[in-house]
Amino acid sequence: MQKDIVLSVKGVTKSFGGLKALSKINLGIGKGEIYGLIGPNGAGKTTLFNILTGIYTPNQGTFNLDGKDLAGLKPHLIVKAGLARTFQNIRLFGNMSGLENVMVGFHVRTKTGVMGAVFRHYRAREEETNLRNKSKSLMDYVGLDPELTQPSTTLPYGDQRRLEIARALATNPKVIALDEPAAGMNPTETAGLRDLLVRIRRDGITILLIEHDVKLVMGLCDTVAVLDYGKKIAEGEPKEIKANPDVIQAYLGGELS
Amino acid sequence: MLGSVYALVALGYTMVYGILGLINFAHGEVVMIGAMVVLTMIGFLSGFPAPLSNGAILLFAVITAILVCSMLAFLIERVAYRPLRNAPRLAPLITAIGMSILLQNIAMIIWGRQYKTFPDLFSTVSYSFGGANITNVQVFIIIISILIMSALLLTINFTRIGRAMRATAESPQIASLMGVNVNYIISLTFVLGAALAAVAGVLVFANYSVAHYSMGFMLGLKAFTAAVLGGIGNMAGAMLGGILLGLIESIGAGYISDFTGGFMGSHYQDVFAFLVLIGVLVLRPTGIMGERVADRT
Numbered sequence: 148m149q150k151d152i153v154l155s156v157k158g159v160t161k162s163f164g165g166l167k168a169l170s171k172i173n174l175g176i177g178k179g180e181i182y183g184l185i186g187p188n189g190a191g192k193t194t195l196f197n198i199l200t201g202i203y204t205p206n207q208g209t210f211n212l213d214g215k216d217l218a219g220l221k222p223h224l225i226v227k228a229g230l231a232r233t234f235q236n237i238r239l240f241g242n243m244s245g246l247e248n249v250m251v252g253f254h255v256r257t258k259t260g261v262m263g264a265v266f267r268h269y270r271a272r273e274e275e276t277n278l279r280n281k282s283k284s285l286m287d288y289v290g291l292d293p294e295l296t297q298p299s300t301t302l303p304y305g306d307q308r309r310l311e312i313a314r315a316l317a318t319n320p321k322v323i324a325l326d327e328p329a330a331g332m333n334p335t336e337t338a339g340l341r342d343l344l345v346r347i348r349r350d351g352i353t354i355l356l357i358e359h360d361v362k363l364v365m366g367l368c369d370t371v372a373v374l375d376y377g378k379k380i381a382e383g384e385p386k387e388i389k390a391n392p393d394v395i396q397a398y399l400g401g402e403l404s
Numbered sequence: 405m406l407g408s409v410y411a412l413v414a415l416g417y418t419m420v421y422g423i424l425g426l427i428n429f430a431h432g433e434v435v436m437i438g439a440m441v442v443l444t445m446i447g448f449l450s451g452f453p454a455p456l457s458n459g460a461i462l463l464f465a466v467i468t469a470i471l472v473c474s475m476l477a478f479l480i481e482r483v484a485y486r487p488l489r490n491a492p493r494l495a496p497l498i499t500a501i502g503m504s505i506l507l508q509n510i511a512m513i514i515w516g517r518q519y520k521t522f523p524d525l526f527s528t529v530s531y532s533f534g535g536a537n538i539t540n541v542q543v544f545i546i547i548i549s550i551l552i553m554s555a556l557l558l559t560i561n562f563t564r565i566g567r568a569m570r571a572t573a574e575s576p577q578i579a580s581l582m583g584v585n586v587n588y589i590i591s592l593t594f595v596l597g598a599a600l601a602a603v604a605g606v607l608v609f610a611n612y613s614v615a616h617y618s619m620g621f622m623l624g625l626k627a628f629t630a631a632v633l634g635g636i637g638n639m640a641g642a643m644l645g646g647i648l649l650g651l652i653e654s655i656g657a658g659y660i661s662d663f664t665g666g667f668m669g670s671h672y673q674d675v676f677a678f679l680v681l682i683g684v685l686v687l688r689p690t691g692i693m694g695e696r697v698a699d700r701t
Contacts, residue, residue, distance in 0.1 A: 200581055226583035240574045243567075250564075251571045255583030257564050275563065318583050 150177030153353050154199075154230070154322050158208035159218075161194055168194045169377045171208065176322065176370075181344060181354040183368035183385075185361070187397065190374040192357045193235060196326055199355075200232050201225040212321060227255050229321035233311040233328060235357075241300035245291060245310050248299050249282040252317025282317065289313040289343055305336040312343065316352070323347065324355040329363055341367060365389065373397070407650020408549035409611075412604040413627030414634065414642040415556065416597030422573040422637040423593050425493065429500040430480055432624015433507035434473050434598050438605030439615040440515050441469040446523050458525040469602040476507075477598030478591055486587075504621070511617040522613040545607045552603060553643050556596070560639060569593060573637070622674065626653075629681040635691025644692060652676050 156174040160167070169191045176182045184192050197203045199210060201222035209218040217225050231252075240248050257274055283293035289309040295302070299310060308328055315323050325344075329337045337360065344367060348354055358364045364371060365385040372382040375397040381388055388394055413435055420428045445465035449456055456464075484499040529540045560566035571579040572589045580586045608623065609615045626649065634645025657673035684691060 202577070202581070221585075222577075222580040223583050223585045226581065231583075232581060234578075238575065238578045240571050240578070242574060243570060247567060247570075251567050251579070251584070252582055254564060254568050254571075271563070278564070314582060 150175065150180070152176065153178040154210065154212050154355065156195075156199070156208070156210040159195070159198060159205045159210060160207040161191075161198060161203060161205050167377050169198070169205075169374075172374075172377075172379055174372055174379070174382070176353060176355055179348060179351060179353055180369040181348055181356060181367055183364040183371040184355065184357045184374065185359075185364055185371060186374035189376075191377040192374055193326060194377075195374070196232060196324055196357065199225075199230060199324060223255065226318050226320075229319070230324065231315035231318040231320035231322075232324040233308070233315050233326055235326040235330065237304075237307045237311060239299040239307060239310060239314070242298055244297065245286060245295045245299050245302065245306075245313075246279070246282055246293060248310055249285055249313050249317050250278055252314040253278050253282060254318075256317075256319050282313075285313045285317055286310075288346075289316070290339065305332055305339070308332070308336075308340070309343070312347075316347070320352060322353045322355055324357075326357050327359060328356070329358055329360045337363060406654060407630075407647035408546050409604050409607050409623075409646075410627050410630040410649050411553065411643045411646025412549055412600045412607070413623060414630040414646045415553070415639060416601050417628050417631040418634070418636055418639060418642040419569075419593050419597050421631070422639075423569065423576075423590060424485070424489075424496075426485060426496050427500060427628065428480075428485075428594075428597075429497070429624065429628075430484070430503035430507055431597065431601060432620035432622075432627065433504050433511070434477055434480075434601040434620070435605040435608070435623055436511060436615070436617065436620030437476060437507065438469045438473045438602030439609040439619065440511055440520070440605075440617075441472045441602075442466060442606045442609060443515075443520050443522070443615060445469070446525070450523070462525055466603065466606050469606060470599045473598040473602035473605075474595040477594040477601075481591060481594040486590075504624075508617055508621070515617060517617065520615040522609050522615070541610050545611060548603065548607065552600065556600070557639065565589075565592070626674075626677045629677050629684075632691055633680055633684050635693040638691070638693045641691055641693035648692075649677060649680060652680060 152175045154174075154176040156172055159169055159172045161169045172195060174182075184195070186192055194203070198205050201217075201220055201224070204219050209216055211217060212228055212230055215228055217228055217230070220228070240251060243251070257278060286293040289312050291306055291309055291313065299307065302310065312323070312325070312328065329340055332340060341363060344354060344356070356364065356368065365388075368385055370382065371385050371388045373380050373388060373391075373394050380393045380397060381391045383391070413431065416431050416434070417428060420426060420431070442465045445468045446461055449461045449464055480503055484503045485496050488496045488499060531538055531540070560569060568579065568584045568589050569592070571582065571584055572586050576586045579589075608619070627646065630645040630649040631642045632645070633649055634641025634643070653673055653676050656676035660668050660672055
């Protein structure tokens with residue numbers, strides 16, 4: 148199967164002191180797919196996300212998005228290149244309203260600088276109105292009420308997760324990386340999330356998904372990679388993964404046999 | 405009047421604190437440099453072959469002061485704070501104090517030790533209503549301060565750059581992961597604060613007609629008090645704190661002699677600012693408008 152690769156990770160290695168968190172990870176994420184990344188706790192999934200989004204620089208290896216090498220770039224430049232993320236523990240701007248959080252996401256795709264802010268010329272105001280409308284429709288898209296004015300940390304948990312997704316989508320990414328979006332959700336919320344992810348994929352955005360909810364991953368992803376102790380032990384379609392003895396050994400513990 | 409100047413300077417403290425969690429003790433010195441640059445520029449422009457109107461001279465001088473102070477603040481951040489961004493919090497605090505002393509001494513070398521007087525560009529007119537006296541300079545100061553502060557509040561709350569600043573204040577890391585260039589925003593915050601400080605420097609200088617290389621120290625401390633009073637890190641709080649502190653000082657200085665039966669005179673004015681500082685820190689450390697205990701270690 149020949150995939151059109153959008154995000155390619157080559158030989159990424161990261162150690163913290165003597166601990167090898169990731170060793171020689173290779174991934175090829177195809178355009179428009181939902182790519183699942185699973186593995187036991189401490190397998191290095193979030194470390195990989197942190198490398199991909201520029202928080203850490205890899206010791207070795209590189210990764211590129213649509214052919215553009217991103218390794219070692221500052222986080223905001225990676226976002227600009229088209230890779231956005233959400234967080235395992237929700238990290239919203241708590242003092243801002245939901246709408247404002249989304250508007251921050253648009254920062255990188257808008258231009259008005261200091262002069263525009265000070266003199267508020269026509270173009271700056273137009274951009275601001277435009278931005279507000281686009282942010283509202285994004286909130287609508289993820290299923291949130293755009294008129295919510297309360298500080299974002301007081302929103303219900305599931306809504307906060309959706310808001311993070313909206314904020315990441317606002318950066319107009321090619322690939323959106325979701326770090327355990329279903330964590331702590333009840334079954335109804337998870338079902339809603341699943342619909343949202345399907346809609347995002349349909350709109351042409353590639354999804355890289357870390358998730359513990361095995362049912363969600365197996366039902367949703369086109370490709371799944373499994374990490375264990377910083378190594379990739381398997382990659383393939385969900386049904387291959389389910390049948391892979393290494394995976395069952397390392398992670399699923401035989402449950403799905 | 406005095407209050408609106410405190411408010412302008414306090415905004416500089418509070419913006420930097422809000423974003424970096426750092427008390428920029430060199431901020432008062434930026435105010436002083438602003439006043440000094442205006443003095444030099446007025447002297448320079450007055451000697452121009454083609455005579456300029458006094459208003460034009462003042463305007464050019466103030467613009468120069470804003471530019472110089474902005475560049476200065478940019479450099480201070482680059483040299484003294486950015487290398488210590490991830491150091492323990494005590495380290496940048498010490499460099500801030502060091503920077504403050506350094507700037508004072510540089511100013512002393514450039515402008516000398518003597519008190520400088522403000523050139524007579526315009527005549528002071530005094531108005532009186534309801535028993536209170538106010539000069540045209542003071543009216544001007546109040547108007548300018550209000551204009552600047554409203555512009556700043558609008559910028560912070562309703563523009564792209566302002567949003568990026570608030571996002572950075574909440575969490576620099578998350579802001580950068582959402583595509584905000586954090587270093588740019590931090591530099592910008594210092595520059596904006598310095599521009600306000602430059603204006604404040606000119607206003608103080610115009611009002612008291614004296615400038616001195618050490619004038620920034622006391623002014624900075626009082627503005628810091630104002631920022632703490634309002635709730636440090638909170639912009640509206642800084643403005644309110646500044647104005648309140650100005651009122652407390654003036655009223656206190658006016659009546660202290662009556663309270664103490666002539667034992668203490670109005671030259672004890674400075675006492676009030678620091679009584680307020682101690683009072684706030686003991687009774688309500690988060691200040692009037694501070695909600696969270698601003699601590700980010």
